[in-house]
Amino acid sequence: MRMLAAERRDHLLGLLAREGKIVAKNVAADLGISEDSVRRDLRDLAAEGLCQRVYGGALPVSPAVADYAARQTVAPDGKRKVAAAAVALVRPDSALILDGGTTALAVAHALPPDLVCTVITHSPTIAAALLTHPRAEVFLLGGRVFKHSAVACGAAAVEAAQNVSADLCLLGVTGVHPEAGLTTGDAEEAAMKRALAARAADTYVLASSEKIGTASRFRVLPWEEISGLITDADPGHAVVQQLAAAGVEVLSAG
Structure with missing residues (x-):
């Protein structure tokens, strides 16, 4: 039947x-x-x-496809844990490319006030959050603002990104899946993320646990082009174990 x-x-x-x-x-x-x-x-x-x-x-579809305001209420504790682990990678006197999005905003808030660094970002939200940081110098890359993630995208933003260099790039994505890879929901945003990652010596992906095992429409980067993944997902999570077995460095933020 x-x-x-x-x-x-x-x-x-x-x-x-x-x-x-x-x-x-x-x-x-x-x-x-x-x-x-x-x-x-x-x-x-x-x-x-x-x-x-x-x-x-x-x-599985990523929950990170909601608008920016709604995403700020999704897994705030997980994002804070990921941010704390990410900040530990930022060395004094280094240059950091910081992507936009809600997890990256948590990173901006978590930067120690005595940390001397340069932050390069295409997110006006991130730049505004760092206005009160006493030691961080901020470079804002401009272009058409993609309101979903409150970041600059498009040809002008990509061109601006090609003229900077950094020690570290902390990149946000909406989906992390062993087969689909690292994904996001907008083609221009994906292109901008690739442009940013290409300008840093190391790129780590910020991924709170609700993004693990999910996918969005556009691939950002293949696994071999990142230095590692920072997540608060349980190390025993099947997807986390699969990624680790495939050679992806997974930094636990639990």
Whole structure:
């Protein structure tokens, strides 16, 4: 007896929650339906924001696709833990490229007041947060403001980024997945993140636990182009273990 559409929907969502991905051909074989039927179901779920479609199936959607104000209320404790671990990487008298977003804002707030450093950012929010820092020099890169993350993007911002250099880049993403990689929801923002990372000796990705195992539409960087991942996710988390086994340096912020 074939499943009703609503039953298939529940089955797919349950599979996504249990296994962290959906492989369309496997579901089709298990349920005795066509892959086209599974793909239609996945299109419907994606339209509701319940999954991120990828080639061959779907992955969990990142919760970091909400607007900037809403994201400030998502996992604030996790972001503070990630920020504290990230700040430990910033050396005195060094230059830091600090991405935008809510986790990066937590990093800005966590910089010790006696730390002498240069912070390069394309986020007016980050720059404003550092106005009262007594020792940090701030360079703000300009361009079209992408309001979702309160950062400058586009050709002007990328060109500005190409004229700076730094010791460290702390980069935010919306999704961290072993197969999909490091992702975000906007193509221009992804390009800007790549431009920033290319100007630093080391790049570490900031990822609070709710982003682990999820994906967004646009890939930012392949794993081999980052120095490590900073997360408050449990070291025993299946995705964290998979990344570590693949050679990704994972710094625990728990």
